[in-house]
Amino acid sequence: MGILSGIIGHASETKLEDAQKEIGDLLVPGEEIDAAFKLVRDMIIFTNRRLIFVDKQGVTGKKTEYHSIPYRAITHFLIETAGTFDRDSELKIWVSSQKDPIVKEFKRGKNTILLVQKALAAYVCNK
Numbered sequence: 001m002g003i004l005s006g007i008i009g010h011a012s013e014t015k016l017e018d019a020q021k022e023i024g025d026l027l028v029p030g031e032e033i034d035a036a037f038k039l040v041r042d043m044i045i046f047t048n049r050r051l052i053f054v055d056k057q058g059v060t061g062k063k064t065e066y067h068s069i070p071y072r073a074i075t076h077f078l079i080e081t082a083g084t085f086d087r088d089s090e091l092k093i094w095v096s097s098q099k100d101p102i103v104k105e106f107k108r109g110k111n112t113i114l115l116v117q118k119a120l121a122a123y124v125c126n127k
Contacts, residue, residue, distance in 0.1 A: 050071065051069045
């Protein structure tokens, strides 16, 4: 399972088989999925080479955007946990050559954002 096996073990929110079905055709030879997290219809997938955001669009969710980010392109990231009046937590990722961060929202009451942050830190800090 690679770099994440010691960090999150089987704590990922989505089965690796489900992520493989979703993006298997996008993977290059030698690329493997290490962890996957579900955000309503969307997914965050960590491979041994890049971070992939799967964004289901439209009412039916048939139109899908796949956003690939090499780990070396991530300049910094932050998480904002839900507060007393906040309903959701946020993950923000800044990518080199982009002014604005990529923002993903997580539902309150789940520790998924912490697991995603750990995985992200493992890859970005292990350049």
